[in-house]
Amino acid sequence: MLLEECFQLGHISRLHGYKGAVVAFFDTDRPEAYTTLESVLIENDGELIPFFIEELSRNSKGHFILKFEDLEPDQAESYIGAELYLPLNLLPPLSGKKFYFHEVLNFSVYDKNEGLIGTLEAMLDSGAQPLFKILNAEQKEILVPAIDDFIESIEREKKEIHLILPEGLLEVYS
Numbered sequence: 001m002l003l004e005e006c007f008q009l010g011h012i013s014r015l016h017g018y019k020g021a022v023v024a025f026f027d028t029d030r031p032e033a034y035t036t037l038e039s040v041l042i043e044n045d046g047e048l049i050p051f052f053i054e055e056l057s058r059n060s061k062g063h064f065i066l067k068f069e070d071l072e073p074d075q076a077e078s079y080i081g082a083e084l085y086l087p088l089n090l091l092p093p094l095s096g097k098k099f100y101f102h103e104v105l106n107f108s109v110y111d112k113n114e115g116l117i118g119t120l121e122a123m124l125d126s127g128a129q130p131l132f133k134i135l136n137a138e139q140k141e142i143l144v145p146a147i148d149d150f151i152e153s154i155e156r157e158k159k160e161i162h163l164i165l166p167e168g169l170l171e172v173y174s
Contacts, residue, residue: 001048006085014080016065020073024064024084041085048085097151109134112164142173
């Protein structure tokens with residue numbers, strides 16, 4: 001399986017006890033959706049390797065405690081910091097204004113008043129709020145906050161995002 005066919009579920013943060021179990025942080029709003037996982041994928045030298053889960057539980061902080069099959073206690077420490085992946089087809093489908101960042105890439109982006117703005121090139125998520133990185137017809141970059149107040153609709157079948165932007169926002173990029 002290729003990394004492009006997967007999403008990052010979380011990462012291993014530390015050891016749990018001395019029998020080879022690890023504590024994993026799952027970066028999700030719905031951790032209960034992952035309480036019956038049978039395996040995860042871990043990247044190793046550019047390849048995704050399946051790790052089968054022998055035991056899975058949650059600690060008092062909501063993190064997951066994982067014990068992998070065939071992973072000896074002395075090997076577990078080497079996986080601290082490792083990112084955990086799952087195939088994209090395991091993501092629960094979203095509807096309405098909710099979306100996964102990867103699913104809206106290359107969508108056409110429209111503003112209610114201005115019409116076609118451009119194509120969504122990337123999602124930037126390094127600050128207080130995620131940003132749509134849009135390339136217009138002149139290949140100029142436009143950054144728009146990806147917030148509910150600005151999103152009118154997402155039409156997945158048409159690969160379109162419809163926005164209602166405040167006056168003056170697009171003029172900054174003229």
